[in-house]
Amino acid sequence: MAKVFFTANLQRHVDCPMAEADGATMRDVLEAVFAENPRLKGYVVDDQGAIRKHMGVIVDGVVLADRVRQADRVQPHSQIHVMQALSGG
Amino acid sequence: MTDRLIVSTRKGLFHIARKAKGWEIESVDFLGDNVSLARLDRRNGAFYAALDHGHFGVKMHRKDKGGDWVELPAPAFPEKPEDLDERDGWGRPLPWTVMRVWSLEPGGADQPGTLWCGTIPGALFRSDDRGASWRWIKSLWDHPGRKRWMGGGADYPGIHSIMVDPRGSDTVRLGVSCGGVWETKDGGETWACRANGMRAEFMPPEFSADPEVQDPHLVVQSPSNPDRLWSQHHNGIFITSDCSANWSEIRDVSPSSFGFAVAVHPREPDTAWFVPGVKDEQRYPVGGALVVTRTRDGGKSFDVLRNGLPQSHAYDIVYRHALAIDASGDRLAFGSTTGNLFVSENQGDDWIAVSGTLPPIHAVSFG
Numbered sequence: 001m002a003k004v005f006f007t008a009n010l011q012r013h014v015d016c017p018m019a020e021a022d023g024a025t026m027r028d029v030l031e032a033v034f035a036e037n038p039r040l041k042g043y044v045v046d047d048q049g050a051i052r053k054h055m056g057v058i059v060d061g062v063v064l065a066d067r068v069r070q071a072d073r074v075q076p077h078s079q080i081h082v083m084q085a086l087s088g089g
Numbered sequence: 090m091t092d093r094l095i096v097s098t099r100k101g102l103f104h105i106a107r108k109a110k111g112w113e114i115e116s117v118d119f120l121g122d123n124v125s126l127a128r129l130d131r132r133n134g135a136f137y138a139a140l141d142h143g144h145f146g147v148k149m150h151r152k153d154k155g156g157d158w159v160e161l162p163a164p165a166f167p168e169k170p171e172d173l174d175e176r177d178g179w180g181r182p183l184p185w186t187v188m189r190v191w192s193l194e195p196g197g198a199d200q201p202g203t204l205w206c207g208t209i210p211g212a213l214f215r216s217d218d219r220g221a222s223w224r225w226i227k228s229l230w231d232h233p234g235r236k237r238w239m240g241g242g243a244d245y246p247g248i249h250s251i252m253v254d255p256r257g258s259d260t261v262r263l264g265v266s267c268g269g270v271w272e273t274k275d276g277g278e279t280w281a282c283r284a285n286g287m288r289a290e291f292m293p294p295e296f297s298a299d300p301e302v303q304d305p306h307l308v309v310q311s312p313s314n315p316d317r318l319w320s321q322h323h324n325g326i327f328i329t330s331d332c333s334a335n336w337s338e339i340r341d342v343s344p345s346s347f348g349f350a351v352a353v354h355p356r357e358p359d360t361a362w363f364v365p366g367v368k369d370e371q372r373y374p375v376g377g378a379l380v381v382t383r384t385r386d387g388g389k390s391f392d393v394l395r396n397g398l399p400q401s402h403a404y405d406i407v408y409r410h411a412l413a414i415d416a417s418g419d420r421l422a423f424g425s426t427t428g429n430l431f432v433s434e435n436q437g438d439d440w441i442a443v444s445g446t447l448p449p450i451h452a453v454s455f456g
Contacts, residue, residue, distance in 0.1 A: 013145060039160065043145040047166040047186035054144040084144045 002029050002078040006040075009084060016040050026059060027070035029080065044082055056085035091415035091455040094422050095136070096430060097124040100448035102138055105430070112432050112443040118158065119150075126410060129456030130195045130204075130219075136456075137204070137220065139163075139190035147187050147208075151220055163187060164206050164214035164223040177246060178239030178267070178302070183210055189243070192410075194251035197258025207248025211238050211265055215277060226277045234282050234301045238268035241304045241323065249409055250308040255315055262333060264308035264320065269300045270333050286336035290324045291369075306349045307409040308333075311358035319361050321351040321409070323369060328388055339388035344375035350412035352421060359387035362414070362437055364407040364423060372406050379403040381423070381437050397440030398431065405429050410452035424450030 001020040010016055014037075021032035027049075034041040046052050050068045057064035058081045064072050074080070094105040094112075101120040105112055118124075119140060125147075127138040134154035141147055149163045166185040169175065177183045189209040196203025206214040206223065213226040229235055238246035243266075250264025259276035262283070269284030284300035296302055304323035311317040320327040325346040326339040339346070347368035354360035363382045366372050374380065378400040382391045399405075405425030412423040421437055424430045428447035431440045 010145060013142065013148075042148070042163060042165070043142075046146065046184075048169055048184075050186075052144065052146055 001076065002074050002080055004029060004033055004080045004082060007081075007083045010043060010082075014039050014043055016043075022076070023074055025070060026057065026064060026066075026072045026074055026080070029074050029078075030070060054085050056083045057081070058083065090417045090420055090434075093456060094413070094430075094432070095127050095129065095454055095456050096424055096447065096450055097127045097138070097410075097452040098424075098428075098448040098450050099123050102127050103447060105443060112441065114444060118152075124451070126190055126193055126452050128193055128452075128454055131456070132195055132198060132201055133219075135219065137193055139193060141189055147190055149190065149220060161220040162222060164190070164208060164212075164225075166212065167225055176236075177210075178237040181240075183245060185210075187212070188245065189247065191247045191249045192251045194253060197253050197255070200258050203258070205251045205253070205261060207251055207263060209243050209245050209247030211235065211246040211248050211268060213248055213251075213263065213277070228278055229271070229273075229280050232280050234271075234280075235268070237301045238265055239302070241266035250305070252308065252310040252318070254310070255312060262308065262310065262318070264305045266306060266323075267302055267304040269303040270305060270308055270318075270320070270336075272333060283333035284336065285334065286329075286338070287320070287322060287327055288324050288338060307351050309351055309353050309361075311353050313354075313356045314358035317353075317358040319351050319353050321348050321363055323347075326351075326363065326388060339384075342382060342388075342391055343393065344380065344382075347372075348407070349409040350407050350423065352412050352414040354414065354418045355416055356418055357385070360385045360418075361388075362412065362421060364412055366406055373404045374406075377402045377404065379405050379425075379429075381421075381433075381440075383437050392437075394433075394437040394440070396438060397433075397442065399429075408451055410454075411450050413454045415455040420455070422453050422455070424453045426450065 004019045006016040019033045023029035092107040096103040102118040102124040104116045106115040123141045125141045136152040138150045149161045150158045152158045169185040175183045187208045192207035194205045204216040214223040252262040254260035263271040272283045282300045284303045287303040305320040308320045316332045327336040329336045345365035348365045352362045379398040381394040422432045430443040
């Protein structure tokens with residue numbers, strides 16, 4: 001199963017320890033995580049299911065390419081980091 | 090007289106209370122977080138707070154009387170049809186995602202669970218279960234006039250004013266920047282624009298009188314004469330005596346008729362307050378002197394109220410939801426972008442500084 005780690009800054013608002021989930025794509029993995037933790041979903045994706053504008057996702061060291069549909073492939077042992085897309089300051 | 094204030098700021102929700110020694114900050118909720126709007130539902134004593142977490146989006150919380158804050162679902166757009174090319178009145182792509190809760194209003198006393206919520210982008214949502222779920226008002230979104238709305242001070246258009254008519258809860262009016270004043274008489278099934286007489290100087294002459302492009306910064310309805318509405322508009326102060334069918338401009342208001350906020354007296358429909366500033370492209374108190382203007386005769390004349398307010402090098406701007414009046418009509422309060430909070434207990438004749446060090450203030454209300 002892929003492991004999903006969430007930014008510590010998100011923990012202040014919603015309980016989101018590291019999660020493990022199966023899925024062929026990033027969308028599959030996220031949906032599996034959100035199914036277990038429904039309140040988390042709105043903090044990570046917007047009304048249309050796209051990664052929020054100021055959030056970033058890194059899969060095995062590579063920035064998620066498809067922020068709208070999250071069609072990027074995920075491996076069974078992928079390490080995924082859901083982070084704030086910080087840009088300076 | 091109401092002895093409590095709730096103040097929504099960039100860094101938390103502040104509760105202010107009138108104690109023996111005067112007005113004091115009593116407590117802070119959501120310290121460090123951006124509370125874009127909070128309000129008390131007087132029907133049942135519940136508080137609602139809308140938060141904008143930036144990275145993590147818009148959230149809604151409720152605190153029932155005697156309880157703790159609980160997160161509720163935030164209003165959200167439905168899935169956007171894949172082939173739909175949605176654009177605002179300027180032709181710019183318009184996202185189907187809530188970016189800010191800009192207005193929140195309880196329904197009438199006969200609809201105890203009902204809340205109305207206006208957002209940026211300009212959508213209206215209704216809850217009939219005290220915020221446990223929200224329904225997107227598709228009838229307004231699908232209206233051809235809605236598609237002409239465009240961003241004013243914000244990137245996208247938004248609904249900042251919601252007025253539930255005290256004579257019937259199914260009649261609801263909205264103020265939209267930029268998009269005019271909108272009215273439903275059937276609980277949100279059908280809508281019509283009601284901004285005849287407003288003037289949009291920022292548009293080419295052929296559009297300046299167009300009701301659907303107007304920028305009323307805030308619209309308020311007189312509780313004692315619901316046919317009387319006031320608007321602090323981008324281009325001045327406007328008033329209607331026929332329930333928004335026709336608006337008239339009030340001209341030559343000193344020191345300025347530009348501003349965001351307006352408050353109307355609960356029992357005197359001709360009495361209203363404003364906080365003026367240098368007009369749109371600069372936005373600071375005229376001459377660096379912070380004043381409140383008050384009319385008692387429906388806009389024929391204005392008092393300029395400055396006792397207790399800083400009169401030099403003051404650069405406070407008071408946003409549209411940051412001027413409040415209590416049920417007595419004697420107490421007013423306002424908060425500014427520079428974190429000043431003032432209270433008056435005599436209809437604005439004199440002002441008391443409650444704090445000068447608060448975070449930027451988005452909204453103030455009694456409750």
